[in-house]
Amino acid sequence: MQKVFSNGTKALDPVSLSIREGEFVSIIGPSGCGKSTLLRLIAGLTNPSAGSIRLSSEVREAAIGFVFQSPTLMPWSNVQANVRLPLDLLHTPRAEADEKVRNALDRVGLKDFAHFHPRELSGGMQMRVSIARALVTSPRLLLMDEPFGALDEITRNRLDRDLSALCEREGLTVLFVTHSIYEASFLSSRALVMSARPGRIYSDVNVDESRPRNESFRSSEAFTSLAARLSASLATAMEAAAS
Amino acid sequence: MKTDWLRFLAPVAVGAIFLLLWHALVVLNDVPAYIVPSPLLVFRTLVHDWGLLSGSLVVTLQVTGAALLAAVVLGVGLSVLFVQNRIIEASLLPYAVILQVTPLVAIAPLIIIWVDEPRTALVICATVASIFPVITNTTIGLRSVDPGLLDLFRMHGATRAQTLLRLRLPSSAPYFFAGLRVAAALALIGAVVAEFVAGTGGTRSGLAYQILQAGLQLNIPRLFAALMLITGSGIALFLGVSLLSRLALRRWHESEVPKEP
Numbered sequence: 001m002q003k004v005f006s007n008g009t010k011a012l013d014p015v016s017l018s019i020r021e022g023e024f025v026s027i028i029g030p031s032g033c034g035k036s037t038l039l040r041l042i043a044g045l046t047n048p049s050a051g052s053i054r055l056s057s058e059v060r061e062a063a064i065g066f067v068f069q070s071p072t073l074m075p076w077s078n079v080q081a082n083v084r085l086p087l088d089l090l091h092t093p094r095a096e097a098d099e100k101v102r103n104a105l106d107r108v109g110l111k112d113f114a115h116f117h118p119r120e121l122s123g124g125m126q127m128r129v130s131i132a133r134a135l136v137t138s139p140r141l142l143l144m145d146e147p148f149g150a151l152d153e154i155t156r157n158r159l160d161r162d163l164s165a166l167c168e169r170e171g172l173t174v175l176f177v178t179h180s181i182y183e184a185s186f187l188s189s190r191a192l193v194m195s196a197r198p199g200r201i202y203s204d205v206n207v208d209e210s211r212p213r214n215e216s217f218r219s220s221e222a223f224t225s226l227a228a229r230l231s232a233s234l235a236t237a238m239e240a241a242a243s
Numbered sequence: 244m245k246t247d248w249l250r251f252l253a254p255v256a257v258g259a260i261f262l263l264l265w266h267a268l269v270v271l272n273d274v275p276a277y278i279v280p281s282p283l284l285v286f287r288t289l290v291h292d293w294g295l296l297s298g299s300l301v302v303t304l305q306v307t308g309a310a311l312l313a314a315v316v317l318g319v320g321l322s323v324l325f326v327q328n329r330i331i332e333a334s335l336l337p338y339a340v341i342l343q344v345t346p347l348v349a350i351a352p353l354i355i356i357w358v359d360e361p362r363t364a365l366v367i368c369a370t371v372a373s374i375f376p377v378i379t380n381t382t383i384g385l386r387s388v389d390p391g392l393l394d395l396f397r398m399h400g401a402t403r404a405q406t407l408l409r410l411r412l413p414s415s416a417p418y419f420f421a422g423l424r425v426a427a428a429l430a431l432i433g434a435v436v437a438e439f440v441a442g443t444g445g446t447r448s449g450l451a452y453q454i455l456q457a458g459l460q461l462n463i464p465r466l467f468a469a470l471m472l473i474t475g476s477g478i479a480l481f482l483g484v485s486l487l488s489r490l491a492l493r494r495w496h497e498s499e500v501p502k503e504p
Binding site: 040043044045063064066068069070072074075076077085086088089090117118119 | 389391392394395396397398399400401405409410413416494495496500
């Protein structure tokens with residue numbers, strides 16, 4: 001598929017990509033390489049200028065979960081109401097919705113915070129609420145657009161670990177956009193390096209390490225060599241774009 | 244805690260000093276009551292004429308309240324219409340601006356002539372005076388929506404009505420309340436001005452009428468007493484709206500969240 005903005009900017013050069021069920025694919029690249037555009041295309045928030053996106057029937061039936069760069073919560077609603085929003089919009093009966101909300105909050109470790117307002121929570125907890133909201137419709141595909149980019153490293157590492165465990169436990173397929181080579185190395189079963197202007201996929205790296213991964217993986221040989229490989233690939237991708 | 248008391252006591256102290264000064268100047272210079280009455284005399288008149296003045300106060304407050312309600316209902320309604328479609332906004336907003344920039348005293352006589360029922364005419368005048376801040380603020384508020392949340396609503400197939408009720412209206416609340424504070428004061432001013440313009444052709448019952456009558460009769464203490472009631476109503480109205488805003492926003496909006504001690 002291809003995406004050209006109305007102002008003539010070529011956001012994505014023809015890009016072809018297929019993702020298998022259960023993969024954790026991270027997309028890494030410089031700003032302006034069309035990573036976010038790619039996610040928005042898959043989420044149906046914008047249409048491709050050319051080409052198409054095919055989703056399996058299981059993915060289409062359950063809503064796609066989307067986690068934004070910022071928590072993007074309704075400040076006037078409490079945690080429970082925020083997580084329930086997608087169900088409310090689909091007119092899910094209240095009792096059933098509340099049960100799903102409890103379940104989603106439990107999965108992100110926030111079941112005691114249902115009645116807090118977003119401003120009463122830390123940045124990391126707000127992001128967990130955002131993830132719970134994405135999980136509440138039981139999606140098969142989760143799209144995450146630099147979800148932890150604004151958090152401190154300690155919180156980010158913790159959330160990465162929890163996310164890794166969650167995805168493995170539930171067999172989720174994830175497309176994860178990030179600026180961080182280390183985050184991509186820690187999480188992915190497959191990493192895509194993109195280059196900018198126009199955006200294209202520069203390299204596609206499979207990671208054959210078992211998941212979920214824990215803190216010890218960060219100091220493993222595999223992690224270090226993967227990070228070095230991605231780092232080198234990113235550097236050549238940016239050089240190629242600059243020349 | 245200490246600053247809380249100061250915030251309350253400081254303006255009260257300024258007021259008390261002002262009243263003392265006023266009283267002293269009137270008494271020491273032997274100023275006659277038909278030029279400047281002493282605050283004590285104004286207060287005595289307020290008590291003595293309470294039967295007459297309280298009736299007028301109720302009338303003025305009724306006109307103000309009805310106008311403010313109309314301004315909120317019409318203003319929010321128009322704002323909702325504006326954000327549905329840029330063309331609607333572009334075609335109607337200039338007329339709202341014209342209504343705002345035309346002085347009320349200039350159009351009030353026409354409204355009073357056109358509308359038979361005097362009370363209704365006053366309410367219309369006060370509504371015209373107060374609707375503009377409701378429209379502009381609410382419109383800005385309805386547009387100031389987190390784009391991420393808008394995407395989220397779209398992704399889950401939200402209808403226009405769902406987006407309006409669950410996203411746009413709550414987002415606009417802080418802006419709406421800021422507009423409401425201005426509108427409340429303008430509604431009171433509008434009600435008083437309109438009654439002044441209507442003069443003896445008006446309802447013969449509001450506070451502005453009492454001021455006109457007292458002026459003609461050189462009953463300056465009563466004029467002052469009526470003036471005090473108008474000012475007092477304005478302050479009460481402002482505090483009322485502030486309280487409403489606090490109750491609505493204290494759980495989530497920065498402007499009204501209680502400060503940590």
